[in-house]
Amino acid sequence: MPHFALPPHTRARCIVLPAAPFSLSLAGRGVTGHADAAEVRLLVAHATMVEEVLPDLSPAGVRAARDTLVELATAVAHRGFDDVNTRLAPALTQAAKNLAEQRLTEADLSSAMLARELNVSVRTLQRAFAAGGESVTAYIRERRLESARQALSASRLIVSEIAAHWQFADSSHFSRAFKQRYGLTPTEYARQNS
Template identity: 45%
Template sequence: MVRSGGTDSGDTAQRPLVEITVPYAHERRNELLISQWRRQAGSLLPTPPLRLPPHGTGDYRLRLQRLSFHDVFIENQYSDALLGSTGTAHGHLADHVIAHFNFAGRMTYASERATVTTRPGELCTRRNGAAWKFEVGRGTHAVTLALPAGTIRFPSNGPILAGEQDTAAARLLLAHLRACTEVGEGAPLGNAARNAARNAAVELLQGMLDDQVIDDPHLFPTLAKAARDLVESRLTDPDLDPRAIADALHVSVRTLHRAFADQQTSIMEHVRQRRLERARADLLSTTWTVAEVAARWHFHDSSHFIRAHKRRYGETPTALRRRARASA
Protein backbone atom coordinates (compact mmCIF):
# COMPACT_ATOMS: atom_id res chain seq x y z
CA MET A 1 0.00 0.00 0.00
CA VAL A 2 0.99 3.64 -0.36
CA ARG A 3 0.24 6.16 2.34
CA SER A 4 0.10 9.70 1.05
CA GLY A 5 -1.10 13.05 2.31
CA GLY A 6 -1.20 16.43 0.56
CA THR A 7 -0.33 17.21 -3.04
CA ASP A 8 3.10 18.84 -2.77
CA SER A 9 5.79 16.25 -3.61
CA GLY A 10 8.02 17.91 -1.00
CA ASP A 11 5.47 17.69 1.82
CA THR A 12 6.69 15.70 4.83
CA ALA A 13 3.20 14.23 5.18
CA GLN A 14 3.66 12.37 1.89
CA ARG A 15 5.15 9.07 2.99
CA PRO A 16 4.93 6.22 0.47
CA LEU A 17 5.12 2.98 2.37
CA VAL A 18 5.99 -0.18 0.43
CA GLU A 19 5.32 -3.55 2.06
CA ILE A 20 6.04 -6.59 -0.09
CA THR A 21 5.98 -10.32 0.59
CA VAL A 22 7.10 -12.79 -2.10
CA PRO A 23 7.91 -16.50 -1.66
CA TYR A 24 11.51 -17.19 -2.64
CA ALA A 25 10.45 -20.49 -4.20
CA HIS A 26 7.85 -18.90 -6.50
CA GLU A 27 8.83 -19.44 -10.14
CA ARG A 28 7.80 -15.85 -11.01
CA ARG A 29 9.22 -14.31 -7.84
CA ASN A 30 11.05 -11.46 -9.61
CA GLU A 31 7.98 -10.49 -11.63
CA LEU A 32 5.88 -10.50 -8.47
CA LEU A 33 8.43 -8.35 -6.67
CA ILE A 34 8.51 -5.70 -9.42
CA SER A 35 4.75 -5.70 -9.97
CA GLN A 36 4.01 -5.29 -6.25
CA TRP A 37 6.50 -2.42 -6.00
CA ARG A 38 5.03 -0.62 -9.02
CA ARG A 39 1.45 -1.14 -7.87
CA GLN A 40 2.14 0.16 -4.38
CA ALA A 41 4.56 3.02 -5.03
CA GLY A 42 3.71 4.06 -8.56
CA SER A 43 5.68 7.07 -9.82
CA LEU A 44 6.40 8.30 -6.29
CA LEU A 45 9.10 5.66 -5.81
CA PRO A 46 10.51 4.34 -9.13
CA THR A 47 11.47 0.68 -9.15
CA PRO A 48 15.20 -0.10 -9.38
CA PRO A 49 16.28 -3.28 -11.18
CA LEU A 50 15.74 -5.97 -8.53
CA ARG A 51 15.86 -9.76 -8.30
CA LEU A 52 15.62 -12.34 -5.56
CA PRO A 53 18.41 -14.92 -5.11
CA PRO A 54 17.29 -18.39 -6.20
CA HIS A 55 18.65 -20.07 -3.07
CA GLY A 56 16.43 -18.15 -0.62
CA THR A 57 14.01 -20.02 1.63
CA GLY A 58 10.69 -18.94 3.04
CA ASP A 59 9.32 -15.53 2.13
CA TYR A 60 11.08 -12.40 1.01
CA ARG A 61 9.88 -9.33 2.90
CA LEU A 62 10.50 -5.67 2.12
CA ARG A 63 9.29 -2.64 4.05
CA LEU A 64 10.32 0.82 2.91
CA GLN A 65 9.14 4.19 4.13
CA ARG A 66 10.19 7.47 2.54
CA LEU A 67 10.00 10.94 4.01
CA SER A 68 10.69 13.87 1.64
CA PHE A 69 12.00 17.37 2.32
CA HIS A 70 11.89 18.93 -1.14
CA ASP A 71 14.85 17.38 -3.02
CA VAL A 72 16.18 15.52 0.04
CA PHE A 73 14.61 12.33 1.29
CA ILE A 74 15.04 9.88 4.14
CA GLU A 75 14.21 6.19 3.86
CA ASN A 76 13.70 3.65 6.63
CA GLN A 77 14.34 0.27 5.02
CA TYR A 78 13.91 -3.37 6.02
CA SER A 79 14.78 -6.06 3.48
CA ASP A 80 15.53 -9.74 3.26
CA ALA A 81 18.13 -11.16 0.83
CA LEU A 82 17.98 -9.18 -2.41
CA LEU A 83 20.12 -8.35 -5.47
CA GLY A 84 19.89 -5.27 -7.65
CA SER A 85 21.49 -2.39 -9.53
CA THR A 86 21.36 1.35 -9.23
CA GLY A 87 22.99 4.45 -10.69
CA THR A 88 22.98 6.33 -13.98
CA ALA A 89 23.07 3.23 -16.16
CA HIS A 90 19.81 2.05 -14.61
CA GLY A 91 18.10 5.41 -14.21
CA HIS A 92 17.65 4.93 -10.48
CA LEU A 93 18.68 7.80 -8.19
CA ALA A 94 21.20 8.94 -10.78
CA ASP A 95 23.37 11.91 -9.78
CA HIS A 96 22.62 11.54 -6.07
CA VAL A 97 24.79 11.19 -3.00
CA ILE A 98 23.44 8.50 -0.68
CA ALA A 99 24.38 7.74 2.92
CA HIS A 100 23.44 4.35 4.38
CA PHE A 101 23.36 3.74 8.15
CA ASN A 102 23.25 0.00 8.73
CA PHE A 103 21.67 -1.35 11.95
CA ALA A 104 21.14 -5.03 11.15
CA GLY A 105 22.15 -7.47 8.42
CA ARG A 106 24.59 -6.64 5.64
CA MET A 107 24.73 -4.43 2.55
CA THR A 108 27.35 -4.67 -0.22
CA TYR A 109 27.83 -2.11 -3.00
CA ALA A 110 30.21 -2.77 -5.88
CA SER A 111 31.29 -0.72 -8.90
CA GLU A 112 34.22 -0.95 -11.28
CA ARG A 113 36.30 1.14 -8.86
CA ALA A 114 35.31 -0.04 -5.40
CA THR A 115 33.46 -2.60 -3.29
CA VAL A 116 32.23 -1.86 0.23
CA THR A 117 30.29 -4.04 2.68
CA THR A 118 28.62 -2.47 5.71
CA ARG A 119 27.51 -4.34 8.81
CA PRO A 120 25.64 -3.26 11.94
CA GLY A 121 27.13 -0.09 13.40
CA GLU A 122 28.77 0.91 10.11
CA LEU A 123 27.86 3.34 7.35
CA CYS A 124 28.81 4.12 3.79
CA THR A 125 28.31 7.20 1.64
CA ARG A 126 28.50 6.92 -2.14
CA ARG A 127 28.03 8.89 -5.32
CA ASN A 128 25.32 7.22 -7.35
CA GLY A 129 26.68 8.28 -10.71
CA ALA A 130 28.36 5.20 -12.14
CA ALA A 131 26.60 1.86 -12.15
CA TRP A 132 26.49 0.09 -8.80
CA LYS A 133 25.52 -3.50 -8.07
CA PHE A 134 24.18 -4.14 -4.60
CA GLU A 135 23.46 -7.16 -2.46
CA VAL A 136 21.36 -7.06 0.68
CA GLY A 137 21.59 -9.76 3.33
CA ARG A 138 18.60 -11.27 5.05
CA GLY A 139 17.12 -9.21 7.88
CA THR A 140 18.84 -5.97 6.89
CA HIS A 141 17.64 -2.73 8.46
CA ALA A 142 19.07 0.62 7.37
CA VAL A 143 18.28 4.32 7.32
CA THR A 144 19.24 6.11 4.12
CA LEU A 145 19.66 9.78 3.28
CA ALA A 146 19.72 10.81 -0.40
CA LEU A 147 20.17 14.22 -1.99
CA PRO A 148 21.21 15.62 -5.39
CA ALA A 149 24.95 15.37 -5.97
CA GLY A 150 25.19 19.08 -6.77
CA THR A 151 24.20 20.03 -3.22
CA ILE A 152 27.20 18.37 -1.58
CA ARG A 153 31.00 18.45 -1.93
CA PHE A 154 31.89 14.79 -2.18
CA PRO A 155 35.55 13.98 -1.39
CA SER A 156 37.74 13.39 -4.42
CA ASN A 157 39.44 10.25 -3.10
CA GLY A 158 36.82 7.82 -4.35
CA PRO A 159 33.16 7.15 -5.22
CA ILE A 160 32.38 5.59 -1.83
CA LEU A 161 33.46 6.13 1.77
CA ALA A 162 32.91 3.69 4.63
CA GLY A 163 33.19 4.26 8.34
CA GLU A 164 31.69 3.83 11.78
CA GLN A 165 28.48 5.31 13.13
CA ASP A 166 30.17 6.17 16.44
CA THR A 167 31.92 9.33 15.25
CA ALA A 168 30.50 12.58 16.57
CA ALA A 169 29.57 13.82 13.07
CA ALA A 170 27.79 10.55 12.17
CA ARG A 171 25.89 10.50 15.46
CA LEU A 172 24.75 14.08 14.95
CA LEU A 173 23.50 13.40 11.42
CA LEU A 174 21.71 10.23 12.48
CA ALA A 175 20.01 12.03 15.38
CA HIS A 176 18.71 14.64 12.92
CA LEU A 177 17.39 11.96 10.54
CA ARG A 178 15.58 10.22 13.38
CA ALA A 179 14.10 13.51 14.59
CA CYS A 180 12.88 14.31 11.06
CA THR A 181 11.25 10.88 10.83
CA GLU A 182 9.49 11.25 14.17
CA VAL A 183 8.23 14.74 13.38
CA GLY A 184 7.22 13.79 9.85
CA GLU A 185 4.96 11.03 11.13
CA GLY A 186 2.81 13.70 12.81
CA ALA A 187 1.28 16.84 11.34
CA PRO A 188 2.83 18.17 8.11
CA LEU A 189 5.57 20.75 8.60
CA GLY A 190 5.28 24.23 7.18
CA ASN A 191 7.42 25.25 4.24
CA ALA A 192 9.95 27.16 6.38
CA ALA A 193 10.38 24.20 8.72
CA ARG A 194 10.81 21.83 5.79
CA ASN A 195 13.49 24.09 4.32
CA ALA A 196 15.30 24.18 7.65
CA ALA A 197 15.16 20.38 8.05
CA ARG A 198 16.39 19.92 4.50
CA ASN A 199 19.27 22.39 4.86
CA ALA A 200 20.32 20.91 8.21
CA ALA A 201 20.51 17.43 6.66
CA VAL A 202 22.71 18.75 3.85
CA GLU A 203 25.06 20.58 6.24
CA LEU A 204 25.33 17.65 8.64
CA LEU A 205 26.07 15.23 5.81
CA GLN A 206 28.76 17.60 4.51
CA GLY A 207 30.30 17.76 7.97
CA MET A 208 30.29 13.98 8.24
CA LEU A 209 31.91 13.61 4.81
CA ASP A 210 34.61 16.12 5.70
CA ASP A 211 35.37 14.11 8.84
CA GLN A 212 35.06 10.80 7.05
CA VAL A 213 37.81 11.63 4.54
CA ILE A 214 40.29 10.77 7.26
CA ASP A 215 39.21 7.12 6.85
CA ASP A 216 41.10 7.13 3.54
CA PRO A 217 44.16 4.84 3.97
CA HIS A 218 46.30 7.36 2.09
CA LEU A 219 45.80 9.76 5.00
CA PHE A 220 46.58 7.24 7.76
CA PRO A 221 50.22 8.38 8.14
CA THR A 222 48.99 11.93 8.74
CA LEU A 223 46.43 10.69 11.26
CA ALA A 224 49.05 8.56 13.05
CA LYS A 225 51.33 11.60 13.37
CA ALA A 226 48.48 13.71 14.71
CA ALA A 227 47.71 11.00 17.25
CA ARG A 228 51.35 10.83 18.39
CA ASP A 229 51.46 14.62 18.75
CA LEU A 230 48.28 14.53 20.82
CA VAL A 231 49.68 11.76 23.01
CA GLU A 232 52.82 13.79 23.64
CA SER A 233 50.78 16.71 24.96
CA ARG A 234 48.59 14.53 27.19
CA LEU A 235 50.92 11.88 28.60
CA THR A 236 50.04 12.84 32.18
CA ASP A 237 46.30 12.51 31.50
CA PRO A 238 45.05 9.45 33.42
CA ASP A 239 42.08 9.09 31.01
CA LEU A 240 44.22 8.89 27.88
CA ASP A 241 42.96 5.89 25.92
CA PRO A 242 41.97 5.10 22.30
CA ARG A 243 38.48 6.53 22.75
CA ALA A 244 39.78 9.83 24.17
CA ILE A 245 42.37 10.12 21.39
CA ALA A 246 39.85 9.31 18.65
CA ASP A 247 37.32 11.82 20.02
CA ALA A 248 39.97 14.55 20.19
CA LEU A 249 40.89 13.90 16.54
CA HIS A 250 37.24 13.58 15.43
CA VAL A 251 37.61 10.04 14.06
CA SER A 252 36.28 6.65 15.11
CA VAL A 253 38.29 4.28 17.30
CA ARG A 254 38.31 1.83 14.38
CA THR A 255 39.87 4.44 12.10
CA LEU A 256 42.47 5.27 14.73
CA HIS A 257 43.48 1.61 15.08
CA ARG A 258 43.60 1.24 11.28
CA ALA A 259 45.95 4.23 11.07
CA PHE A 260 48.40 2.40 13.37
CA ALA A 261 48.07 -0.98 11.63
CA ASP A 262 51.21 -0.33 9.56
CA GLN A 263 53.13 1.32 12.39
CA GLN A 264 55.62 -0.53 14.57
CA THR A 265 53.37 -0.21 17.63
CA SER A 266 49.70 0.18 18.43
CA ILE A 267 48.45 3.50 19.74
CA MET A 268 48.44 2.34 23.39
CA GLU A 269 51.83 0.66 23.05
CA HIS A 270 53.11 4.04 21.86
CA VAL A 271 51.55 5.70 24.92
CA ARG A 272 53.22 3.19 27.26
CA GLN A 273 56.61 3.57 25.56
CA ARG A 274 56.54 7.35 25.78
CA ARG A 275 55.51 7.25 29.43
CA LEU A 276 58.33 4.83 30.16
CA GLU A 277 60.83 7.12 28.43
CA ARG A 278 59.59 10.14 30.40
CA ALA A 279 59.72 8.14 33.63
CA ARG A 280 63.33 7.15 32.90
CA ALA A 281 64.19 10.83 32.40
CA ASP A 282 62.64 11.64 35.78
CA LEU A 283 64.73 8.95 37.45
CA LEU A 284 67.86 10.68 36.18
CA SER A 285 66.82 14.29 36.80
CA THR A 286 64.82 14.24 40.05
CA THR A 287 65.01 12.84 43.57
CA TRP A 288 61.52 11.35 43.41
CA THR A 289 61.16 7.81 44.65
CA VAL A 290 60.53 4.97 42.22
CA ALA A 291 56.94 4.75 43.48
CA GLU A 292 56.40 8.49 42.89
CA VAL A 293 57.75 8.27 39.34
CA ALA A 294 55.57 5.23 38.65
CA ALA A 295 52.47 7.04 39.91
CA ARG A 296 53.19 10.18 37.90
CA TRP A 297 53.30 8.24 34.65
CA HIS A 298 50.29 6.07 35.45
CA PHE A 299 51.86 2.66 35.92
CA HIS A 300 49.67 0.36 37.98
CA ASP A 301 52.24 0.23 40.78
CA SER A 302 55.99 0.42 41.32
CA SER A 303 56.43 -3.33 40.70
CA HIS A 304 54.81 -3.00 37.29
CA PHE A 305 56.99 0.00 36.51
CA ILE A 306 60.17 -1.83 37.60
CA ARG A 307 59.35 -4.83 35.39
CA ALA A 308 58.53 -2.63 32.39
CA HIS A 309 61.73 -0.63 32.85
CA LYS A 310 63.92 -3.73 33.11
CA ARG A 311 62.24 -5.35 30.11
CA ARG A 312 62.84 -2.25 27.98
CA TYR A 313 66.28 -1.12 29.25
CA GLY A 314 67.81 -4.26 30.76
CA GLU A 315 68.13 -2.80 34.25
CA THR A 316 65.91 -1.77 37.15
CA PRO A 317 65.24 1.90 38.00
CA THR A 318 67.44 1.56 41.10
CA ALA A 319 70.29 0.11 39.06
CA LEU A 320 69.95 2.99 36.60
CA ARG A 321 70.28 5.56 39.37
CA ARG A 322 73.20 3.75 40.97
CA ARG A 323 75.01 3.65 37.65
CA ALA A 324 74.26 7.31 36.99
CA ARG A 325 75.64 8.36 40.41
CA ALA A 326 78.78 6.29 39.85
CA SER A 327 79.35 7.97 36.50
CA ALA A 328 78.86 11.41 38.04
Protein backbone atom coordinates (compact mmCIF):
# COMPACT_ATOMS: atom_id res chain seq x y z
CA MET A 1 0.00 0.00 0.00
CA PRO A 2 1.56 3.32 -1.01
CA HIS A 3 1.98 5.99 1.62
CA PHE A 4 1.19 9.60 0.98
CA ALA A 5 0.79 12.77 2.97
CA LEU A 6 -1.90 15.40 2.72
CA PRO A 7 -1.68 19.06 3.57
CA PRO A 8 -3.69 20.03 6.65
CA HIS A 9 -7.45 20.58 6.15
CA THR A 10 -7.66 18.50 2.98
CA ARG A 11 -9.49 15.28 2.31
CA ALA A 12 -8.55 12.32 0.20
CA ARG A 13 -10.38 9.25 -0.98
CA CYS A 14 -8.20 6.24 -1.55
CA ILE A 15 -9.49 3.58 -3.92
CA VAL A 16 -7.41 0.41 -3.88
CA LEU A 17 -7.88 -1.88 -6.86
CA PRO A 18 -6.14 -5.14 -7.72
CA ALA A 19 -2.93 -4.61 -9.65
CA ALA A 20 -3.48 -7.32 -12.27
CA PRO A 21 -5.72 -5.34 -14.66
CA PHE A 22 -3.29 -2.41 -14.60
CA SER A 23 0.11 -4.09 -14.52
CA LEU A 24 1.01 -3.29 -18.13
CA SER A 25 -0.23 0.29 -18.22
CA LEU A 26 0.98 1.42 -14.78
CA ALA A 27 4.25 -0.49 -14.42
CA GLY A 28 3.88 -0.58 -10.63
CA ARG A 29 3.47 3.14 -10.08
CA GLY A 30 0.74 4.67 -7.93
CA VAL A 31 -1.73 7.05 -9.52
CA THR A 32 -3.30 10.15 -8.08
CA GLY A 33 -5.76 12.53 -9.59
CA HIS A 34 -7.21 15.91 -8.75
CA ALA A 35 -10.78 15.75 -7.45
CA ASP A 36 -11.97 18.20 -10.13
CA ALA A 37 -10.68 16.11 -13.04
CA ALA A 38 -13.54 14.64 -15.09
CA GLU A 39 -12.14 11.11 -14.97
CA VAL A 40 -11.72 11.30 -11.17
CA ARG A 41 -15.29 12.57 -10.74
CA LEU A 42 -16.53 9.65 -12.82
CA LEU A 43 -14.44 7.14 -10.88
CA VAL A 44 -15.67 8.44 -7.52
CA ALA A 45 -19.30 8.57 -8.68
CA HIS A 46 -19.13 5.00 -9.96
CA ALA A 47 -17.31 3.69 -6.88
CA THR A 48 -19.94 5.30 -4.65
CA MET A 49 -22.75 3.85 -6.74
CA VAL A 50 -21.17 0.37 -6.67
CA GLU A 51 -20.70 0.58 -2.91
CA GLU A 52 -24.43 1.31 -2.47
CA VAL A 53 -25.73 -1.48 -4.72
CA LEU A 54 -23.04 -4.16 -4.36
CA PRO A 55 -25.08 -6.43 -2.05
CA ASP A 56 -27.88 -6.52 -4.65
CA LEU A 57 -25.72 -7.24 -7.70
CA SER A 58 -25.67 -10.58 -9.44
CA PRO A 59 -22.30 -12.11 -10.33
CA ALA A 60 -22.66 -10.62 -13.83
CA GLY A 61 -23.44 -7.23 -12.26
CA VAL A 62 -20.34 -7.45 -10.06
CA ARG A 63 -18.21 -8.22 -13.13
CA ALA A 64 -19.73 -5.29 -15.04
CA ALA A 65 -19.14 -2.94 -12.08
CA ARG A 66 -15.55 -4.19 -11.79
CA ASP A 67 -14.91 -3.74 -15.52
CA THR A 68 -16.21 -0.18 -15.38
CA LEU A 69 -14.04 0.57 -12.33
CA VAL A 70 -11.05 -0.73 -14.28
CA GLU A 71 -11.96 1.48 -17.28
CA LEU A 72 -12.33 4.53 -15.06
CA ALA A 73 -9.15 3.84 -13.09
CA THR A 74 -7.30 3.44 -16.39
CA ALA A 75 -8.73 6.80 -17.47
CA VAL A 76 -7.39 8.39 -14.26
CA ALA A 77 -3.99 6.82 -14.92
CA HIS A 78 -3.93 8.16 -18.47
CA ARG A 79 -5.52 11.51 -17.58
CA GLY A 80 -8.42 10.99 -19.98
CA PHE A 81 -10.92 8.43 -21.17
CA ASP A 82 -12.72 7.09 -24.18
CA ASP A 83 -16.11 8.79 -23.80
CA VAL A 84 -17.70 6.55 -26.42
CA ASN A 85 -17.41 3.54 -24.10
CA THR A 86 -21.00 2.64 -23.15
CA ARG A 87 -19.91 0.99 -19.89
CA LEU A 88 -19.14 4.47 -18.60
CA ALA A 89 -22.70 5.77 -19.11
CA PRO A 90 -23.94 5.04 -15.54
CA ALA A 91 -20.86 6.62 -13.98
CA LEU A 92 -21.05 9.64 -16.29
CA THR A 93 -24.75 10.07 -15.51
CA GLN A 94 -24.15 9.84 -11.77
CA ALA A 95 -21.25 12.31 -11.91
CA ALA A 96 -23.44 14.76 -13.86
CA LYS A 97 -26.28 14.35 -11.36
CA ASN A 98 -23.91 14.96 -8.45
CA LEU A 99 -22.62 18.10 -10.11
CA ALA A 100 -26.14 19.29 -11.00
CA GLU A 101 -27.27 18.84 -7.39
CA GLN A 102 -24.51 21.20 -6.26
CA ARG A 103 -25.50 23.83 -8.83
CA LEU A 104 -29.30 23.70 -9.03
CA THR A 105 -29.65 27.39 -8.21
CA GLU A 106 -27.10 28.54 -10.80
CA ALA A 107 -28.46 30.17 -13.93
CA ASP A 108 -25.91 28.53 -16.25
CA LEU A 109 -26.74 24.95 -15.21
CA SER A 110 -27.33 23.11 -18.48
CA SER A 111 -26.27 20.11 -20.51
CA ALA A 112 -23.48 22.19 -22.00
CA MET A 113 -22.16 23.31 -18.61
CA LEU A 114 -22.23 19.78 -17.19
CA ALA A 115 -20.53 18.36 -20.28
CA ARG A 116 -17.85 21.04 -20.12
CA GLU A 117 -17.23 20.38 -16.41
CA LEU A 118 -17.01 16.62 -17.03
CA ASN A 119 -14.84 17.04 -20.11
CA VAL A 120 -17.17 15.23 -22.50
CA SER A 121 -19.27 16.36 -25.44
CA VAL A 122 -22.89 17.38 -24.89
CA ARG A 123 -23.93 14.49 -27.14
CA THR A 124 -21.95 12.00 -25.02
CA LEU A 125 -23.66 13.29 -21.88
CA GLN A 126 -27.06 13.11 -23.54
CA ARG A 127 -26.37 9.53 -24.68
CA ALA A 128 -25.36 8.55 -21.14
CA PHE A 129 -28.63 9.91 -19.71
CA ALA A 130 -30.63 8.34 -22.55
CA ALA A 131 -29.13 4.94 -21.70
CA GLY A 132 -30.94 5.27 -18.36
CA GLY A 133 -34.16 6.49 -19.98
CA GLU A 134 -33.73 10.16 -18.97
CA SER A 135 -32.72 13.46 -20.45
CA VAL A 136 -30.37 15.95 -18.84
CA THR A 137 -32.85 18.80 -19.19
CA ALA A 138 -35.70 16.78 -17.69
CA TYR A 139 -33.51 15.73 -14.77
CA ILE A 140 -32.51 19.34 -14.00
CA ARG A 141 -36.11 20.53 -14.29
CA GLU A 142 -37.39 17.72 -12.04
CA ARG A 143 -34.75 18.40 -9.37
CA ARG A 144 -35.48 22.13 -9.45
CA LEU A 145 -39.23 21.51 -9.16
CA GLU A 146 -38.72 19.13 -6.25
CA SER A 147 -36.41 21.58 -4.48
CA ALA A 148 -38.92 24.38 -5.05
CA ARG A 149 -41.71 22.17 -3.67
CA GLN A 150 -39.67 21.56 -0.53
CA ALA A 151 -38.98 25.29 -0.21
CA LEU A 152 -42.70 26.04 -0.45
CA SER A 153 -43.30 23.75 2.54
CA ALA A 154 -40.37 24.95 4.62
CA SER A 155 -40.15 28.70 4.07
CA ARG A 156 -42.18 31.86 3.98
CA LEU A 157 -40.85 32.91 0.57
CA ILE A 158 -43.37 34.03 -2.01
CA VAL A 159 -43.84 32.15 -5.26
CA SER A 160 -41.91 34.66 -7.38
CA GLU A 161 -38.89 34.45 -5.03
CA ILE A 162 -38.89 30.67 -5.16
CA ALA A 163 -39.25 30.73 -8.95
CA ALA A 164 -36.29 33.09 -9.26
CA HIS A 165 -34.16 31.14 -6.77
CA TRP A 166 -34.62 27.87 -8.67
CA GLN A 167 -34.01 29.55 -12.04
CA PHE A 168 -37.47 29.44 -13.60
CA ALA A 169 -37.97 32.12 -16.27
CA ASP A 170 -40.79 33.77 -14.31
CA SER A 171 -43.45 32.90 -11.74
CA SER A 172 -46.09 32.00 -14.36
CA HIS A 173 -43.69 29.56 -16.05
CA PHE A 174 -42.90 28.08 -12.64
CA SER A 175 -46.61 27.85 -11.73
CA ARG A 176 -47.46 26.00 -14.97
CA ALA A 177 -44.59 23.53 -14.55
CA PHE A 178 -45.41 23.02 -10.87
CA LYS A 179 -49.10 22.39 -11.54
CA GLN A 180 -48.28 19.99 -14.36
CA ARG A 181 -45.96 18.03 -12.05
CA TYR A 182 -47.87 18.15 -8.73
CA GLY A 183 -51.48 18.85 -9.74
CA LEU A 184 -51.67 22.08 -7.72
CA THR A 185 -50.40 25.59 -8.23
CA PRO A 186 -47.52 26.61 -5.96
CA THR A 187 -49.87 28.85 -3.99
CA GLU A 188 -52.40 26.04 -3.49
CA TYR A 189 -49.61 23.68 -2.47
CA ALA A 190 -48.15 26.16 0.03
CA ARG A 191 -51.60 26.78 1.52
CA GLN A 192 -52.23 23.04 1.99
CA ASN A 193 -48.77 22.37 3.46
CA SER A 194 -48.23 25.30 5.77
